Amino acid sequence: xxxxxxxxxxxxxxxxxxxxxxxxxxxxxxxxxxxxxxxxxxxxxxxxxxxxxxxxxxxxxxxxxxxxxxxxxxxxxxxxxxxxxxxxxxxxxxxxxxxxxxxxxxxxxxxxxxxxxxxxxxxxxxxxxxxxxxxxxxxxxxxxxxxxxxxxxxxxxxxxxxxxxxxxxxxxxxxxxxxxxxxxxxxxxxxxxxxxxxxxxxxxx
Numbered sequence: 001x002x003x004x005x006x007x008x009x010x011x012x013x014x015x016x017x018x019x020x021x022x023x024x025x026x027x028x029x030x031x032x033x034x035x036x037x038x039x040x041x042x043x044x045x046x047x048x049x050x051x052x053x054x055x056x057x058x059x060x061x062x063x064x065x066x067x068x069x070x071x072x073x074x075x076x077x078x079x080x081x082x083x084x085x086x087x088x089x090x091x092x093x094x095x096x097x098x099x100x101x102x103x104x105x106x107x108x109x110x111x112x113x114x115x116x117x118x119x120x121x122x123x124x125x126x127x128x129x130x131x132x133x134x135x136x137x138x139x140x141x142x143x144x145x146x147x148x149x150x151x152x153x154x155x156x157x158x159x160x161x162x163x164x165x166x167x168x169x170x171x172x173x174x175x176x177x178x179x180x181x182x183x184x185x186x187x188x189x190x191x192x193x194x195x196x197x198x199x200x201x202x203x204x205x
Contacts, residue, residue, distance in 0.1 A: 001180065001197050003103040003156055006128075007141075007165035008110065011184045012090050013083060013122060017045075020081040024071050039065045040075050049109040051138035079114055083121075089187025091124055093194070096201045098127050106131040107150050107163070109140045130154060141165070142173030151177065162197055164190065 009015040017036060025032040039061060048057050054076045061072045097104060106128050110118070112135030119125050132150050134140040141147070151158060158178030165171050166184045174181035182193045191201055 001102075001160055001162050001199050003105065003154075003161040004097055004194075004199070005105045005107055005150065005161060005163045005179070006090075006094065007163075007167070007170065007184070008106055008108040008118075008125075008131075010166045011087065011164055012094065012124070013086055013118065015083050017075070017082050019084055020074065020078055021071070023081070024074055035068065035071060039068050040072060045075075046109070046140060048111040048113070049134045049140050051112065051135050054111065054113050076114075080117060080121075083118070086122055086124070087187065090184075090190065093187060093190060093201060094124060094127065097199075100201075102199075103154075104128050105150065105154055105156075107141065107146065108132070109134045111135045141167070141170040144173060144177060147174055147177040147179070162194065162199065 006012055017040070018032065021032045021035065022029075025035070044057065044061060048054060058072055058076060061075075062069050065072065094104065104127060106125075108115075108131065110133050112133060115133050115135065125131065130153070132146065132153070134146060137146060137149060139146045139149075150156065151161075159180070161179050163171070163174040163179040163181045164184050165174065165181065168183055171181040171183045180197055182190065182197075184190055191203075194201060
């Protein structure tokens, strides 16, 4: 293995809309979950990851649920509150790979409008040789086309490239493109999985 490709959300950077909406709903978990299932649901958010402008997304959701206008607007206006910080154990692994001169790339489902906020906040995003952002490409994982874009753009040899993602469907899609894909569960487990691929790193401090 000479290249490691990281997903970002919930691999290197914590993300969960519940970090925001527990505050918006005053701790009413049932109401919050209904909102996230029926109003600003996963499929709705994925459209922004695919390139839909946030203004169009907010307008569409308000048209469906005008009674939730304030909470819908909060999804974008208070987006940073969904991200409490990095996952330090994975950042440590990234740093060790960098010290050992592995090629480092990232492939992320992320809105093109919010990604610059993350870049400004997390300096380690500057360690990557390149980052393929779905919102810029207007396609998202697990679409095979975005994996092929990554492979072609950076002239990767899939058989010598490890790909790390917290979504099993993305892992399966990467494997179909020939990448050595790892299903991320925790930094400690990731160390073991990388070792199984021949990438042995020192134990965490």
